[in-house]
Amino acid sequence: MAKGKNQDILELITTDHREVEQIFAQIAGASKLEQLYECFNQLYKELNLHSRAEELVFYPALREYEDTDDMIEEAESEHEEAAALLEELKALSPDSPEFQDKVAELKEAVLHHVQEEESEVFETARDCLEPQQLTQLGQEFQQAKTKLEAEIVEAASL
Ligand SMILES: [Fe+2]
Numbered sequence: 001m002a003k004g005k006n007q008d009i010l011e012l013i014t015t016d017h018r019e020v021e022q023i024f025a026q027i028a029g030a031s032k033l034e035q036l037y038e039c040f041n042q043l044y045k046e047l048n049l050h051s052r053a054e055e056l057v058f059y060p061a062l063r064e065y066e067d068t069d070d071m072i073e074e075a076e077s078e079h080e081e082a083a084a085l086l087e088e089l090k091a092l093s094p095d096s097p098e099f100q101d102k103v104a105e106l107k108e109a110v111l112h113h114v115q116e117e118e119s120e121v122f123e124t125a126r127d128c129l130e131p132q133q134l135t136q137l138g139q140e141f142q143q144a145k146t147k148l149e150a151e152i153v154e155a156a157s158l
């Protein structure tokens with residue numbers, strides 16, 4: 001996969017998805033509380049950053065086309081559900097059984113969302129947008145993430 005400035009938005013989103021899946025695997029494998037804290041912080045940051053950047057750059061680009069409303073609305077409500085679970089998890093102690101249950105719930109919801117995004121949503125994006133638009137959106141997606149990063153890191157530590 002091409003690295004650097006010319007990656008299209010679908011490649012960048014896919015890279016983020018694999019990273020989030022890896023963090024879930026690290027959470028499952030974490031043996032120390034400290035590790036669990038660290039992995040959860042990373043998940044909180046990466047997942048929020050990714051969702052917000054999609055909401056700012058990717059979803060609005062698709063909303064300009066006919067018949068994408070329902071699909072985007074569903075995706076946005078899945079983002080809301082994931083964000084709410086992340087906030088609930090942040091308030092819990094990672095060594096509580098409730099934390100494990102909620103992580104499992106979040107993981108299932110996120111994997112489902114990712115699977116739909118990479119099939120249905122990506123297909124629509126490839127149908128509606130030219131390759132150069134996907135590359136342009138890739139740049140905007142990266143810029144949005146850079147801008148949002150400080151804000152989300154601060155929220156993670158509150
Ligand atoms: Fe995504």
Ligand SMILES: [Fe+2]
Pocket residue numbers: 051054075079113117
């Ligand atoms: Fe998404």
